Amino acid sequence: MTELFSVGDPIADTKAPDGPVETRWDRRRFSAKLVNPANKRKLSVIVVGTGLAGGSAAATLGELGYRVRSYCYQDSPRRAHSIAAQGGINAAKNYRNDGDSVHRLFYDTVKGGDFRSRESNVHRLAQVSVEIIDQCVAQGVPFAREYGGLLDTRSFGGAQVSRTFYARGQTGQQLLLGAYQALERQVAAGTVEMFTRHEMLELIVVDGRARGIVVRDMVTGEISTDLADAVVLASGGYGNVFFLSTNAKGCNVTATWRAHRKGALFANPCYTQIHPTCIPVSGDHQSKLTLMSESLRNDGRVWVPKKAGDDRAAADIPEDERDYYLERIYPAFGNLVPRDIASRAAKNVCDEGRGVGPGGLGVYLDFADAIGRLGRKAVEAKYGNLFEMYERITGEDPYTVPMRIYPAVHYTMGGLWVDYDLQSTVPGLFVIGEANFSDHGANRLGASALMQGLADGYFVLPNTIGDYLAAGPFERLAADNPEVAAARTAVEDRIAKLLAVNGDRTVDSFHRELGRIMWEYCGMERTDAGLRKAIDLIRGLREEFWQRVRVPGEGEGLNQALERAGRVADFFELAELMCVDALHRTESCGGHFRAESQTPEGEAERDDENFSYVAAWEFTGTGDAPVLHKEDLIFEYVHPTQRSYK
């Protein structure tokens, strides 16, 4: 295996404070250097991304007085993928008085991540969670309320308390509108300049510091450079490497991959979250999959027929011939086990021939009990828009026929390596939200991505970036600076190269094939032989891509095939690294299930002695063996045990 990678020096998070975990964030904030208000006006920050992480960060940095330039590829910051988030956002408010606390959220998250995240980061996240809700309520985010007017909560997987705040099935949209309003306020105030329909295609590094980006105006095709004192990437996750996923079609890895190629280490790329409740794949025509929010598992019961091959309609299968397998195997958490566990359990029953629907790749999510107990109106009030969406897509009415669901790629826990300050290994390059690897270990708990994105953007980054910027403003760079010019030329050359191939295969056909390889060999279950095969297939397909891809049109103007071609080219390189990471981690943990490492009951078996580390990968060249740097994980408060939800 060593020919596929080499092992370099270990890496340490030098910004992480020690001492009692409860006081670490306070102490880091106190020790971080401050920038006085007059100096902030002299400092500029580029923020790539306007989702919950980037939107909240740009708004907050603008409010602090920095000169911010904010970028997104959509036509409005409001269209960032965060808008798709349905179910909710966690916070340890304990409004329900059901035993929740900052410590419990911290505990649940470290355990839920299968002991592959940092205690310091996760504790900070749990602490900050309570401030997020206050911030959003003050902005006017319309969280659901109980009859008496108090904020309502519901339960999500991996927790036995009810700590998820929500706005029907549109939580991301409502939170994003809050962040967007804060952002627009700063745009009006002149502290934030907004660039929509601009795609970052390269990071500019000068004298070892991140100093800017190269962007393409997606409407005119113009390539330009933007220089600043620091760069923040909030560019989201890379689940679309699988082609089919619940992510918005535009989600891609280019911003972080370009930074990786310029020296930023990429951490735990193989940790992918496969969400258990998605509408099953229905044929080759599909280009994306649809999530049915995890919140549905509060009231929906998951089952399959007890007998393999039973193809009767759900209504014809009597109660005693149904297997509510999550309730049976995991009585303590039942339908609310974490996503990795629920997904694997669904795969297992389908592998046994007990799946339902076309191809046997589905399980039921049944609301009959909830409707009988609470009444249709109450169920409609909680989940109405999700039920409507399901009916529109499948043509079946989930109020009368159980939903059919199956796991699908949903979220990526891996991302650029960052220290406690959210700074990557390239000084001046900060990474926030789903784009970094920071808080979720090998499996993210439901409703914790929105929490992390807003924690990073509203609270963490605005406090930590000052420590770096206090040494600025940095030397003014001339437009003809060699490193700046080289970055720009590299982008122009790459675009010219893509256009020049002029082959006979569409970009999408390559992407679809890459996705199939990834799903087959680096999806829900991975094996040594499968991953090796995947690496060979990816390499072959990547070569073919550069010989046969057809990108019609030209670079000067709107060209969506060109946009996609650049993104798919980066996906090829990422895919290979994901497989190498998955191959080297011979244990199972969270979303990474190695078939060779399971307990006799078929549960994931970790190998703490050998793999209790963050795998941070260094780029050495396309197709060349990457270098692995290990960051040891230390657990002082939540001691690794075999996760049990029984």
Ligand SMILES: Cc1cc2nc3c(=O)[nH]c(=O)nc-3n(C[C@H](O)[C@H](O)[C@H](O)COP(=O)(O)OP(=O)(O)OC[C@H]3O[C@@H](n4cnc5c(N)ncnc54)[C@H](O)[C@@H]3O)c2cc1C
């Ligand atoms: C269907 C669905 C439902 C979900 N529901 C929930 C939920 O209920 N609760 C929860 O906690 N999480 C949920 N998640 C996960 C959560 O929505 C995401 O993890 C989170 O919104 C990511 O936010 P972000 O700000 O990091 O990135 P995004 O919202 O993905 O934003 C990325 C931004 O970066 C910009 N960008 C990217 N690349 C470039 C580039 N090269 N140049 C310029 N701009 C660029 C984009 O334009 C965009 O503005 C859900 C995810 C999905 C797919």
